[in-house]
Amino acid sequence: MEQFCGVFPYIVSPVNEDGTVREDVLKNLVEHLIESGVHGLTPLGSTGEFAYLTWEIRKKIVEIVVKSASSKVPVVAGVFHRSSMEAARQAQEFEDMGVDGILAVLDTYFPLNSDQVFSYFETIAKKVQCPIVIYTNPRFDNTVISPEIIGRLADIPNVLYLKDASGNMGKLMTIITNYGNNIKVFSASATIPLFVMMMGGVGWMAGPACIIPKQSVKLYNLFQEGKWDQAIDLQKRLWQMNVAFQKYNLATCIKAGLEIQGFDVGDPIPPLTPLSDEGRKEVIRILADLKDCC
Secondary structure, three states: OOOOOEEEEEEOOOEOOOOOEOHHHHHHHHHHHHHOOOOOEEEOOHHHOHHHOOHHHHHHHHHHHHHHHOOOOOEEEEEEEOOHHHHHHHHHHHHHHOOOEEEEEEOOOOOOOHHHHHHHHHHHHHHOOOOEEEEEOHHHHOOOOOHHHHHHHOOOOOEEEEEEOOOOHHHHHHHHHHHOOOOEEEEOOOOOHHHHHHOOOOEEEEHHHHOOHHHHHHHHHHHHHOOHHHHHHHHHHHHHHHHHHHHOOHHHHHHHHHHHOOOOOOOOOOOOOOOOHHHHHHHHHHHHHHHHHO
């Protein structure tokens, strides 16, 4: 089974107002990210605005990304649904389409207890053969997935990775210490990737890498080479991009940043709105500041 590590950008979803996908734009973005040295691609993550897309649009996006990647890097597609059965069905269809892994996202309406949370992810994992990445984001899924649940999930053979967006470094340390032999951790945009990797994490799965891929890959390489002073200096400079995402909207910032760099990805999907003039100026400033990092 393929091992995932390194930088996996969460790719935006370039969708027109009529629901059609801007295929050439997405294809060019995929090629650009691969040429920039990323280690994998994640369509339908938070940056991909998956919560606002129909199933048909999601399928089209994954199809384009898989085809454009041409097996040069692994593709880990996001699966998101309130129904365990439907989420599992989506995962199986994506696997049949050729994805290399599944990013399993929990969506809730009624509160779930620990056993129900476990069952959701277990149902997805048992439906496919490929690796599963558990994605936890308590700000959006309204569910706290405890280290104990992660430990139970880590006993499932193909549940191999966790992307934790809680921003709770103590929780991550507990998971890595207690369950790190069975499940590997990716940093999210809510956490500091260098520190997560120093704790035992295997990479960075996040939106920022979509607009600063070379800089993100350089940070990973500096970590791998043990060049701590350079890595810390670069992390300090990159963190301003994370601050901007927290200040504004993640997907909105990423799409604006890509437009600034010449990728016609279009506006965010309503009810999201384009980045304000103030936000756009801030993103332009940050991109200019980070241009020489590579």
